[in-house]
Amino acid sequence: MNEPVFWLDDKAIPFRDGQTVMTAVTAAGHYIPHLCHHPDLTPHGSCRLCIVQIDGRIRAACTTPAQANMKVTFDTTLLNQQRRQIVELLFAEGNHLCPSCEVSGNCQLQALAYDLGMTHSEFAPLYPQRETDGSHPDIFVDQDRCIFCELCTRSARELDQKNIFGISGRGSHTYLLAHSDSGKLGDTALTETDRAAHICPVGCLLPRNGNYQIPIGERLYDAQPIHIRGNHRPDDGEFTP
Amino acid sequence: MKRSQPDQPDTSQATGLLSRCTPRHEWNADLASQWLQQRFGRPWKRADLLQALIVIQHHFGSVTPVAQQWLAHHCQTDRAEIRALIHFYHFLEEDDPLPLRIRFASNIIEQHQGLQALLEQLQHSVHQHARVSKTACIGLSDQGPAALVNGFPLTHLNARRIEAIAEKLQQQVPLQEWPAEWFRVEENVRVAGPLLSFHPDPGNFIPNIRARDPHAIINEIKTAGLRGRGGAGFPTGVKWEHCAATPAPQRYVVCNADEGEPGTFKDRVLLQRHADAVFCGMALCGHAIGARHGIVYLRGEYLFLFAPLQQRLQHWRTQQWLGDHFDIEIHLGAGAYVCGEETALLESVEGKRGIPRVKPPFPVQHGLFGMPTVVNNVETFAAAAWIAEQGADAFRQSGTPQSAGTHVHSVSGDCAKPGIYELPFGTPLDQLLTLCGATDCVLVQVGGPSGVMVDSSGFQQPLAHESMSPGGSIMVFDHSRAHLDIARNFTAFFKDESCGFCTPCRAGCQILQRDLQQPSHRIDTQALRQLAQLVNDTSHCGLGQTAGRPVLFWLDREHP
Numbered sequence: 045m046n047e048p049v050f051w052l053d054d055k056a057i058p059f060r061d062g063q064t065v066m067t068a069v070t071a072a073g074h075y076i077p078h079l080c081h082h083p084d085l086t087p088h089g090s091c092r093l094c095i096v097q098i099d100g101r102i103r104a105a106c107t108t109p110a111q112a113n114m115k116v117t118f119d120t121t122l123l124n125q126q127r128r129q130i131v132e133l134l135f136a137e138g139n140h141l142c143p144s145c146e147v148s149g150n151c152q153l154q155a156l157a158y159d160l161g162m163t164h165s166e167f168a169p170l171y172p173q174r175e176t177d178g179s180h181p182d183i184f185v186d187q188d189r190c191i192f193c194e195l196c197t198r199s200a201r202e203l204d205q206k207n208i209f210g211i212s213g214r215g216s217h218t219y220l221l222a223h224s225d226s227g228k229l230g231d232t233a234l235t236e237t238d239r240a241a242h243i244c245p246v247g248c249l250l251p252r253n254g255n256y257q258i259p260i261g262e263r264l265y266d267a268q269p270i271h272i273r274g275n276h277r278p279d280d281g282e283f284t285p
Numbered sequence: 286m287k288r289s290q291p292d293q294p295d296t297s298q299a300t301g302l303l304s305r306c307t308p309r310h311e312w313n314a315d316l317a318s319q320w321l322q323q324r325f326g327r328p329w330k331r332a333d334l335l336q337a338l339i340v341i342q343h344h345f346g347s348v349t350p351v352a353q354q355w356l357a358h359h360c361q362t363d364r365a366e367i368r369a370l371i372h373f374y375h376f377l378e379e380d381d382p383l384p385l386r387i388r389f390a391s392n393i394i395e396q397h398q399g400l401q402a403l404l405e406q407l408q409h410s411v412h413q414h415a416r417v418s419k420t421a422c423i424g425l426s427d428q429g430p431a432a433l434v435n436g437f438p439l440t441h442l443n444a445r446r447i448e449a450i451a452e453k454l455q456q457q458v459p460l461q462e463w464p465a466e467w468f469r470v471e472e473n474v475r476v477a478g479p480l481l482s483f484h485p486d487p488g489n490f491i492p493n494i495r496a497r498d499p500h501a502i503i504n505e506i507k508t509a510g511l512r513g514r515g516g517a518g519f520p521t522g523v524k525w526e527h528c529a530a531t532p533a534p535q536r537y538v539v540c541n542a543d544e545g546e547p548g549t550f551k552d553r554v555l556l557q558r559h560a561d562a563v564f565c566g567m568a569l570c571g572h573a574i575g576a577r578h579g580i581v582y583l584r585g586e587y588l589f590l591f592a593p594l595q596q597r598l599q600h601w602r603t604q605q606w607l608g609d610h611f612d613i614e615i616h617l618g619a620g621a622y623v624c625g626e627e628t629a630l631l632e633s634v635e636g637k638r639g640i641p642r643v644k645p646p647f648p649v650q651h652g653l654f655g656m657p658t659v660v661n662n663v664e665t666f667a668a669a670a671w672i673a674e675q676g677a678d679a680f681r682q683s684g685t686p687q688s689a690g691t692h693v694h695s696v697s698g699d700c701a702k703p704g705i706y707e708l709p710f711g712t713p714l715d716q717l718l719t720l721c722g723a724t725d726c727v728l729v730q731v732g733g734p735s736g737v738m739v740d741s742s743g744f745q746q747p748l749a750h751e752s753m754s755p756g757g758s759i760m761v762f763d764h765s766r767a768h769l770d771i772a773r774n775f776t777a778f779f780k781d782e783s784c785g786f787c788t789p790c791r792a793g794c795q796i797l798q799r800d801l802q803q804p805s806h807r808i809d810t811q812a813l814r815q816l817a818q819l820v821n822d823t824s825h826c827g828l829g830q831t832a833g834r835p836v837l838f839w840l841d842r843e844h845p
Contacts, residue, residue, distance in 0.1 A: 089643050090787045092823045102822050107643045129819050130788050137792040166812060167796050192785065211785070212369035212638075214621070216795045218785030219372075225354065225364040 048112040052096075053119050057110075065105040065116055066094055075271040076118065077127055077156055079134075079245050080193035081106040082275070085202055091193055092130055093156065095123060102126075128160040136167035139188040145247045146255040149263025150278050152245035153191060155270035174219055179230030182252055183241050189248040190220045196249055200240035208234045220248070242279045251279065302592040303339075303617075305437040305468065306461035309346045309384050314355055320344055331360045332654075334636040335370060338377055339585070339617050343436070347381035373638040373784075375420065375620030376436070376585045385415035385454065387439075389432040392422035392547040393774040394697045394760060398430045403447050410451040421622060421778055422547035423586040426697035426760070427473050427704045435460060436588040439467050470589065472554050473704030476720060478691040479683070480664070481707045483562050483671050487606045490565045494572050494673055495610070502573040503529065506669055509677035510689035515541060515625075515662035516732060516756035517827075518688070521669060524659055528649040529574040531657040536576035538567050539653060539660045541630060543584040545622035546733035547778060548758035551693040552663035554705050556583075556590050559667055560597050564606075564613060566666025569673050570659055571611040579613035580653070582630050585620045622782035623828050627660040629784065640786050641826035664693055664757070684710035688749040696721045698761035708748070715744040717759065725763040732756030734775035735831035738768075738838035768839050773801050775835035783828065790829030793820040797836055810844040 047058040052069055059068035064087060069076055080091040089107035096105045097117035105116070117123070134140070134153060142148045174187035192211060200208035208229075212221045224231035234241060241251065260266070264278055302324075310316060317340075321329055324340045337356060341348050348356075353367040360366075371377040378386075389395065389404045400419075408417045415434075425431035428440040437460075439450070446467070453463055474481055494502065507522030528536060540563065544552040555563060567579040583591060594615055601607040616634050618624050624633045628642035631653050652658020661669075668690060672680045684690045688710035694717060697703045701722025708717060718726050729739045731748070736756050739746070748755040762771065780798040785791045793816055800813055817833030817840070824830045 087643070089825060092788050092825065095823050104825075109645070126819055126823055129815070130823065133788055133792040133796070136796065137788075167816070168799075170792075170795055170799075191788070192791070207363075210365065210369055212365070213372045213785065214375075214638075215781060215783040215785045215791060217372070218791060221365045221369055223363050223365045225357065227365050227368065 050110055050112065050114040050116060052116045057116075059110040063110045065096060065108045065110050068110045069105065075274065076105050077160065077271070078106060078275065079152055079156065079191060080195065082195055082199070082243070085195065085198045088194055088198065091134075091191065093127055095126060095130075097123065124160065128157075128162050129166070131157050131160055131162055132165045132167055134191050135162075135165045136169050138172060138191065139169070140246070145189075146250055147247040149258070149260060149266050151247060151265075152270060152275050155265040155273075158265070159269050159271055170216075177222065177229050179228040180232075180234060181230070182236040183229060183234065184250045184252055185220070185222075185229055186248055186250060187220055189246050191246055191248070192218055192220070193245060195243045195245060196220075196240045199243045200234070200238065203239040206233050206238065206240070208232045208238075208240055242277060245275065245277075254279065302595055303343050303436075303588060304592055305435070305589070307343060308459065308461075310344055312345050312349055312351050316344070317341060317352070317355065331362065332636040334360055334367070335374070335619065335633060336616060336636070338367070338370060338374075339619055342377055346384065346386075347378040349380060353379075370636075370638060373621065374585075374618075377619050381416065383414060383416050384457075385435055385460070387415050387417045387432050387434050388420035388423075389417070390421070390423040390425060390429060391419035391774075392426060392778075393771050394422075394426040394548060395429045395431065396770075396774055397698070397762075397766060400430050403430055403442055403444065406444060406447050407451060411454040414454040414457065420586075420620065421545070421782065422549075424544055424550040424553045424584070425470065426548050427550060427695070428471050429697075433586065436585065437468060438470055438586075438589055440470060468589070470553075470557070472557055474554065474558075475696075475702050475704040476706040476708065478707035478709070479675070480562075480667055480671055480691055480693060481559070481705070483559065483667065483674075485562055485565050485670055485674055487561055487565055487601065488604065490670070490674065491568055491606045494569050497572070499529065499573045499575065502569060502673065505677050506573075506672060509672045509680040510684075510686075511665065511668055511672060511680070512688060512750060513662055514664035514668065514692065514757070516546070516736075516754060518750040518754055521661060521665055524649055524661070525570060525573050527647075528657045528659045531650050533657045535578070535656050536574050537653040537656055537658040538570045538574070538576045538579040539627075539630065539634065539658055540567055540579065540581045540663055540666055541625065541627065541660055542587070542663050543582050543618050543625040543630060544587075544663070544757070545584060545625040545782075546735060546756055546758050547775075548695060548697055548730065548733050548760040549756065550695045550697075551705055551757045553587055553590070555663050555667055555693070556587070556594065560594055562667040562670050563663055564598070564601060565670035565673075566661075566668070567613060568606070568611050569669055570661070570666065574657070574659055576659070577609070577611055579611060580634055581613060581615045582624070582634060583615050583617055584624075585618045588617065591615060591617060621784075622778075623784045623826075626826050626828060629826070630660065631658065638784070640784050641828070685747070685749050685751065687751045692748065692755055693757065694748070694755065694759050695757050696759045696761065699723060699725065699763035699766070700761045710749045711747045713745050713747050714739065714759075717748065718744065718761065721761070723761045723763075726761050727764050728762040728766070728768065728771070730758070730760040730762070730771070733758040733760075734778055734835055735827070736834075738771075738835070738842070740842065768843060769801075769805055772835040772839035773798075776801050776832075779828070779832035779835075783832070787825035787829060789820045790824040790826075790832055793824075794829075794832050797833065801836065810840055814840050
């Protein structure tokens, strides 16, 4: 029996039952920009970078189940512009100062900004002033860089079987929280070997050791853009400088 | 049948329910246990946490760290989880040292009625006795300016009334001794159609429907062409059918009484006057889909309706109209517009932050606690009960082929007779404007900030799903109002109410709101248009997908 397919622009994408547009497209060797999606975790649909157009409506590829013969529009001027603007919104919302950031060159937000042709932010920054948390011996938290992708909350729950992170507040007051009575990360059960400690796509959850050790020019996205390299970190076991 | 009558003297103190007369206490764990026992009448668990927080806040004024620790211990969780809820719901506080909290409704209607001056007047005179702030629309635009004091509404505010309130505050007169007339909430029914004349007798209604075939009920609702009255207009019978067809050990009926769309107050009036009709509709749905549990999700702003509705439900139980076959409980919201979105509402009923879920799956397949769930608006349930009693043919006699029946409109703003108007679907907007005495009408916002702004070129349009979906709110603006001010108010509303889940809505609304505050000649209209469109196109839920509309309507009209 023929495998069912759907169409990503003019490409036929085979899929299995239960796959989303994102997982099927990735399995077929193509890249859809994303930040909150991770193959090992439940889809989330919050960053909205993986927008595609289906039946005239814009949907998130990571939460849309694949269906036979579905027509998915991906590569258009407008969608690419909107993806770039979403990245610009994330830059404007947080304090993302690449030249001084520990994860510059390894950062998925920065890599997507390059990939989507962002040269500057159209939006004046909002300059949040969220709390930092230095209570944990191995992981430092700089909330001003949080993009609320919840990769940390999901990986702690689903991969480490721990309740470590969560999101609180609302709207412009949204913030990352640590599940302990004190609200400090140091009082949670997070350990350096947890997956959640090594999944942040930006510089919000920062390992205390190992920063600045890879020289500029040899970092993850220095050699290859993110649409080729994929969403990775130097410490996720798939990177050799 | 007897109507629930919240205008009657407050009797809720006797029943121990959330009442205006509740005095504030210092934290005391024994009292807390006692009140929670009274509230739930059973052991309570993690899923009841939001309701527990509301009870704690009501009696103790805030949920202090000690109370949080106690709750965390009871639910076997950590304080951070408790704080996550407190920081999500506007009406929950971690720390409120003053005995009274006054929140002024800040919808554009109240803003036009002089809210700012009244708020400042009160703030200056009583800052050491009460915390004064703003909140979103509280469903009293027809009798504003209005405010909530410790959750209970003060209507018809003016400078003299504020002076009198300040005096009470300065003399530290307890809330229960304030004049009852200050708290009177009028019904203001201007035009009553079939629904607002409908008073079913549950003593007949309940046995009758229970003797009927569930499929026949669903078919009748489908034949009637009833569509959801919350704004989206989904066919109700189809929703019930899908829910009934999903195999599951149990199902739920949820009544969405989180009437948060600014300028809407029709559901408040339906719950004030026609609670029996709403409960009958819920019982009907329960029988049709095979559900034994009904939940009314009542917005926190309607706290004053909680006690009368609870008492009414208690009466229903003593009459055995409710019982093992079907029972209804009330869940309170705590100030979150987004919880009007059906999946956010379900999250909230489960005691979590109101973050809209990914759809599909839809609630009819995977709803409350993962079970198939029908979520319908208050008016939809009342209309369903009407159909069960009067028949589908009678229902179809008013309205249009695609939008059958009548619709209840909440009218406010620059008109002589703000209030409630029940009109057949398809009634042209200008007919409603004539009825309400809007003689100098320039702009009309139909369906609230998430709806459409109509100028005189659209006044002939019919109010129906096939033209402009009316939702529940009609706000009228005369020539003295600036469209930009309206857009600013609505955009600030969306910014405050964004749940923060997805990037475009969370970050986009902040930037829209900030950039719109500039003097009009400095606004980069092209950039603003692009951003508003981005928010609408790419957001996760219905809130974000309409949050750019007020900006776009303003730009289309003034910067085409």
